[in-house]
Amino acid sequence: MAAGQLESGATASDRRRKLMDKFMTGVAYFFTFIAIAVLVWVIAYVIVRGISVWSPAFFSENTALFGDGGGIYNAMYGTFVIVLMAIAIGVPMGIMAGIYLAEFGDNRLGDFIRFIADTMAGIPSIAVGLFMYGLLILIMGWNAFAGACALAILMLPVVARTTEGIIRLVPGEIREASLALGLPQWKTMLRVVLPTAAGGIITGAFLAVARAAGETAPLIFTILGSNFFNSNPMEGAMAAVSLYVYQASSSPYQAVQEAGWGAALVLLLFVLGLNFIARAIAFTQKQN
Amino acid sequence: MERNKTKEQTSKEKATPKRESQTEQRQAGAPMEHTAQSMEVNGLNAYYGGFKAITDIGMKIAPNKVTALIGPSGCGKSTFIRTLNRMHEVARGGRVEGEVLLDGVDIYGKNVDPVQVRRKIGMVFQKPNPFPTMTIYDNVVAGLKLQKRHKKGELDDIVEASLRQSALWDEVKNKLNDSGMSLSGGQQQRLCIARTLAVEPEVILLDEPASALDPMSTMKIEDAMLELKKRYTIVIVTHNMQQASRASDYTGFFFIEDMGEPGQLWEFAETEKIFTRPERKETEDYVTGRFG
Amino acid sequence: MLSALASRFNLLKQFRQGNFGDAVFKILAYFFGLFLLFITLFIMYQLLFQGIPAIREFGIGFLWSTEFDPVQQQFGALQFIQGTLVTAFISMFLAAPIGIGIAAFLVEIAPERVNRVVGFLVEMLAAIPSVVYGLWGIFVLAPFLRTYVEPWLIPVVGWIPGFEGPFRGYSVFTASLVLTIMILPTVAAISRNVFQAVPRDQREAMLALGSTRWEMFSQAVLPYAKGGVIGALALALGRAAGETMAVTIIIGNARRVFTSVFDQGATIASVIAGNFTDASGGVYISSLFLLGFVLFILTLSINVAARLLIRATSTGPTNPTGGF
Numbered sequence: 001m002a003a004g005q006l007e008s009g010a011t012a013s014d015r016r017r018k019l020m021d022k023f024m025t026g027v028a029y030f031f032t033f034i035a036i037a038v039l040v041w042v043i044a045y046v047i048v049r050g051i052s053v054w055s056p057a058f059f060s061e062n063t064a065l066f067g068d069g070g071g072i073y074n075a076m077y078g079t080f081v082i083v084l085m086a087i088a089i090g091v092p093m094g095i096m097a098g099i100y101l102a103e104f105g106d107n108r109l110g111d112f113i114r115f116i117a118d119t120m121a122g123i124p125s126i127a128v129g130l131f132m133y134g135l136l137i138l139i140m141g142w143n144a145f146a147g148a149c150a151l152a153i154l155m156l157p158v159v160a161r162t163t164e165g166i167i168r169l170v171p172g173e174i175r176e177a178s179l180a181l182g183l184p185q186w187k188t189m190l191r192v193v194l195p196t197a198a199g200g201i202i203t204g205a206f207l208a209v210a211r212a213a214g215e216t217a218p219l220i221f222t223i224l225g226s227n228f229f230n231s232n233p234m235e236g237a238m239a240a241v242s243l244y245v246y247q248a249s250s251s252p253y254q255a256v257q258e259a260g261w262g263a264a265l266v267l268l269l270f271v272l273g274l275n276f277i278a279r280a281i282a283f284t285q286k287q288n
Numbered sequence: 289m290e291r292n293k294t295k296e297q298t299s300k301e302k303a304t305p306k307r308e309s310q311t312e313q314r315q316a317g318a319p320m321e322h323t324a325q326s327m328e329v330n331g332l333n334a335y336y337g338g339f340k341a342i343t344d345i346g347m348k349i350a351p352n353k354v355t356a357l358i359g360p361s362g363c364g365k366s367t368f369i370r371t372l373n374r375m376h377e378v379a380r381g382g383r384v385e386g387e388v389l390l391d392g393v394d395i396y397g398k399n400v401d402p403v404q405v406r407r408k409i410g411m412v413f414q415k416p417n418p419f420p421t422m423t424i425y426d427n428v429v430a431g432l433k434l435q436k437r438h439k440k441g442e443l444d445d446i447v448e449a450s451l452r453q454s455a456l457w458d459e460v461k462n463k464l465n466d467s468g469m470s471l472s473g474g475q476q477q478r479l480c481i482a483r484t485l486a487v488e489p490e491v492i493l494l495d496e497p498a499s500a501l502d503p504m505s506t507m508k509i510e511d512a513m514l515e516l517k518k519r520y521t522i523v524i525v526t527h528n529m530q531q532a533s534r535a536s537d538y539t540g541f542f543f544i545e546d547m548g549e550p551g552q553l554w555e556f557a558e559t560e561k562i563f564t565r566p567e568r569k570e571t572e573d574y575v576t577g578r579f580g
Numbered sequence: 581m582l583s584a585l586a587s588r589f590n591l592l593k594q595f596r597q598g599n600f601g602d603a604v605f606k607i608l609a610y611f612f613g614l615f616l617l618f619i620t621l622f623i624m625y626q627l628l629f630q631g632i633p634a635i636r637e638f639g640i641g642f643l644w645s646t647e648f649d650p651v652q653q654q655f656g657a658l659q660f661i662q663g664t665l666v667t668a669f670i671s672m673f674l675a676a677p678i679g680i681g682i683a684a685f686l687v688e689i690a691p692e693r694v695n696r697v698v699g700f701l702v703e704m705l706a707a708i709p710s711v712v713y714g715l716w717g718i719f720v721l722a723p724f725l726r727t728y729v730e731p732w733l734i735p736v737v738g739w740i741p742g743f744e745g746p747f748r749g750y751s752v753f754t755a756s757l758v759l760t761i762m763i764l765p766t767v768a769a770i771s772r773n774v775f776q777a778v779p780r781d782q783r784e785a786m787l788a789l790g791s792t793r794w795e796m797f798s799q800a801v802l803p804y805a806k807g808g809v810i811g812a813l814a815l816a817l818g819r820a821a822g823e824t825m826a827v828t829i830i831i832g833n834a835r836r837v838f839t840s841v842f843d844q845g846a847t848i849a850s851v852i853a854g855n856f857t858d859a860s861g862g863v864y865i866s867s868l869f870l871l872g873f874v875l876f877i878l879t880l881s882i883n884v885a886a887r888l889l890i891r892a893t894s895t896g897p898t899n900p901t902g903g904f
Contacts, residue, residue, distance in 0.1 A: 031681030100613030124822025214709025407790025431789030
């Protein structure tokens with residue numbers, strides 16, 4: 001009797017349950033497959049369309065939104081300058097905020113600010129763009145600095161929360177040993193805790209930068225976009241790769257759309273590259 | 289009524305003397321019917337990935353008896369008991385060699401479904417783990433609801449019988465719709481026992497069921513166990529020597545020779561023998577409290 | 581006031597002890613911590629402040645007016661609120677089963693190595709910039725839907741109110757699909773964290789009662805993780821509501837109320853991004869700011885609710901990026 005009952009599908013109800021289990025397992029596989037298939041579809045398509053546009057001229061000419069299209073030289077410069085400035089502004093501020101949360105944030109104010117940081121990470125980037133327009137552009141005119149500020153604000157909560165998490169992981173003994181030697185808190189932080197946590201903080205920063213580099217919405221309100229090369233980040237409209245992709249997407253000219261794919265590939269490789277680097281740093285960090 | 293009919297049918301089908309005597313022992317009014325079965329373990333090894341946790345275990349588990357497993361921590365008692373209803377393989381890297389027979393059928397056999405194995409061999413865990421989102425009532429019927437549709441009245445009967453057998457009924461009969469988490473730790477553990485009983489298993493495995501509980505709760509669970517063995521085959525892992533000597537009929541002593549070595553079944557015999565005249569020195573040292 | 585603050589934070593004591601470094605360190609840390617709070621409030625204030633001319637002009641009626649006429653200088657928000665909510669909810673309802681399915685696959689089915697690789701790939705899905713999704717959506721997905729999906733989809737659902745009419749490439753539906761892809765990683769990643777936080781003994785308890793894996797998941801894991809999963813969905817909803825570039829490119833930016841998801845529409849974010857460069861004149865720009873304020877409040881409240889839910893139900897720190 002027991003022999004039969006230990007086998008599967010002894011009764012109709014068992015068979016039905018078994019079938020349901022198999023079916024739902026299949027569904028889970030299928031959904032995972034869908035996600036990966038879409039990922040491959042998007043990336044492969046961008047690569048195929050983009051690579052056909054790439055040429056030396058594509059990287060050395062300025063953008064054009066009409067006729068035969070152009071290159072993305074000025075846009076790459078713009079993205080580079082804006083992202084660099086955003087890092088310079090956003091990363092140190094984010095790290096300081098993270099230090100605050102980790103070192104002084106174990107109270108109600110800290111909890112509240114932590115909560116704000118988490119919610120801030122979900123604020124639409126377009127709102128930050130509008131904010132910058134109202135704050136700086138209305139006074140200064142179009143400029144890349146305001147765009148960088150907007151991206152920096154978007155990076156802030158990510159860097160802050162990652163930094164906090166990493167600092168909290170630094171073993172208490174390391175800190176205590178340093179404090180016991182008579183080093184004040186700030187020196188302990190600067191010479192002991194931060195170096196120990198550096199790998200993790202850099203990982204977080206890279207991820208935040210990757211996110212910011214792909215952002216487009218805030219740039220519409222700050223750098224406007226331009227078909228000319230502008231080296232001055234403090235004055236005048238500027239081009240950026242992400243912004244150019246947006247503008248190309250609504251262009252009626254076939255050649256401009258093609259250039260858009262080329263720019264999209266540059267953007268995609270840049271952003272995915274930053275993600276890979278962040279992962280690699282996190283991985284080697286874990287190995288140690 | 290219907291359940292009684294099934295009972296008659298099944299007992300006719302496999303009318304062995306052992307089971308008939310058991311039928312007589314059934315309490316009147318209890319809507320359950322049970323057929324305790326023996327288990328037999330031969331040459332059993334269990335692994336976690338590359339690590340061999342227990343080696344070459346052989347044991348006969350008698351029906352309607354309590355078999356206690358004792359031994360120092362980390363010697364593989366819990367791993368062993370989890371191989372008895374195929375819970376070991378749920379852990380990452382969990383793997384088993386050898387055979388475990390339930391009434392002569394290898395539960396690791398080719399066509400055997402672990403789901404059916406676990407339905408027949410229930411398990412109560414170290415830490416009480418009622419389902420926190422369910423009421424007391426729903427906790428008890430959680431396993432039953434998986435199998436087939438039951439009538440409400442039928443379920444009510446099973447809930448009462450299961451809670452009575454686990455000695456919890458009087459404490460919870462007026463609050464069956466409260467959350468299972470509203471109970472004390474000891475009550476939660478008895479709720480978990482009731483939940484296991486409700487699916488009418490043949491063997492019940494208890495993995496240190498009282499280790500997280502106070503002495504009063506422990507006593508209650510032991511009392512429940514003495515009642516339960518009339519209907520079930522029971523295997524219990526325990527750290528508590530008094531509990532093993534008081535409540536069990538057979539005792540297996542697990543021992544690990546050296547760190548990193550797999551655990552072994554060092555000695556297995558009637559409880560009385562293990563505690564009064566064990567054959568091996570390590571067993572004696574352990575039961576007399578000289579180590580562990 | 582200042583001295584009260586100073587004593588509260590032990591500053592005076594540190595100064596007296598000659599420990600200037602630590603006092604400065606503390607002040608700086610507090611400054612940047614509070615800066616997070618300040619900037620959030622400042623963004624909110626700025627959007628509202630710049631929106632004042634529009635408030636003066638249209639009052640609270642701005643919220644339920646469907647006018648959008650730059651020539652007459654008449655502006656309202658209702659059709660954009662409609663667009664935002666419809667696209668966000670469609671994408672959330674589509675992403676929910678898929679994201680939860682992926683999380684279930686990762687936690688309950690996949691072996692460690694597969695888990696890591698698939699987890700990484702899903703994260704990559706989140707890393708792709710919005711604007712690239714937009715480009716792909718309009719030049720690849722929309723034609724694909726028209727060619728392969730529309731012919732059989734329209735006869736099936738075409739009679740249902742809200743799904744009538746011809747299918748356009750630029751449409752609310754296409755935008756919602758792209759949003760689904762974009763918020764999928766959020767749902768999957770947070771659900772995965774929440775499922776992983778479900779204690780092992782809950783799973784074992786259900787398995788030991790003789791459950792199949794699906795029964796274990798649906799009856800022990802999912803009820804336990806319910807709050808966190810709802811939080812993940814709410815977070816994804818907020819993300820979808822605030823998503824700008826992809827939607828702006830795909831949805832068609834028709835500034836009117838739409839009656840079918842196959843029609844064109846606009847969301848708050850898409851109308852701001854799509855019309856900003858054309859906006860001249862005080863009330864027009866101001867109306868866009870006011871729309872921005874509405875969007876800010878909308879996403880902020882969704883996010884606050886989501887965070888509260890996640891915080892109440894999951895253990896361990898929640899990654900603010902929703903990443904793995």
